Amino acid sequence: MLAAYKIRESGGHDRSMSFVAVKGGTVIASVRMTRVAAGAGRAMMLGPLAVRPAFKNLGIGRRLVAIALEAATKAGAPAVMLVGDEPYYGPLGFKRFPRGQIAMPRPVDLDRLLHHEIKPGAVARFVGEVCHADTARLPEQLPAMA
Numbered sequence: 001m002l003a004a005y006k007i008r009e010s011g012g013h014d015r016s017m018s019f020v021a022v023k024g025g026t027v028i029a030s031v032r033m034t035r036v037a038a039g040a041g042r043a044m045m046l047g048p049l050a051v052r053p054a055f056k057n058l059g060i061g062r063r064l065v066a067i068a069l070e071a072a073t074k075a076g077a078p079a080v081m082l083v084g085d086e087p088y089y090g091p092l093g094f095k096r097f098p099r100g101q102i103a104m105p106r107p108v109d110l111d112r113l114l115h116h117e118i119k120p121g122a123v124a125r126f127v128g129e130v131c132h133a134d135t136a137r138l139p140e141q142l143p144a145m146a
Ligand SMILES: CC(C)(COP(=O)(O)OP(=O)(O)OC[C@H]1O[C@@H](n2cnc3c(N)ncnc32)[C@H](O)[C@@H]1OP(=O)(O)O)[C@@H](O)C(=O)NCCC(=O)NCCS
Pocket: 046, 047, 048, 049, 050, 051, 052, 055, 056, 057, 058, 059, 060, 061, 062, 063, 083, 084, 085, 087, 088
């Protein structure tokens, strides 16, 4: 199972930041965003991004990524991360995570772990294994030290 799917199955995606492109009543492309956590950091995970083959290379994928980033920014999300191709997402504002900063619940090609920082410092706090935000242990939920 893909690492990103493993995280997404732990909780739902965020409908307010997920979008579809519709033509003639048919969905031709979609993007989803899921709230994730790593260490003290929080972010939205973008994906899957999918465009029906007949509608590829028309700029729909790029547009959906831009719309999702705008929605994340408006909603006050600190950062957006994803597992994807740097040649595609780099020009859309994504950079590679430093190697070893984050890990996924399944093995991934580290060159495909990308981030787009919205709030300064958000990416530096995003450290360790990425999980669905709903399953993250917040500091106040940890057992009190006796
Ligand atoms: C990847 C995908 C979302 C792109 O959507 P799209 O609407 O066709 O893309 P756009 O029209 O916005 O951009 C097209 C450009 O991106 C390039 N591109 C597409 N996939 C690419 C990739 N994996 N790596 C680098 N460039 C890529 C195209 O060659 C094209 O380049 P050009 O503008 O120089 O001609 C779509 O091809 C798709 O659904 N693929 C299968 C699922 C997938 O791989 N999803 C991404 C992982 S989350």
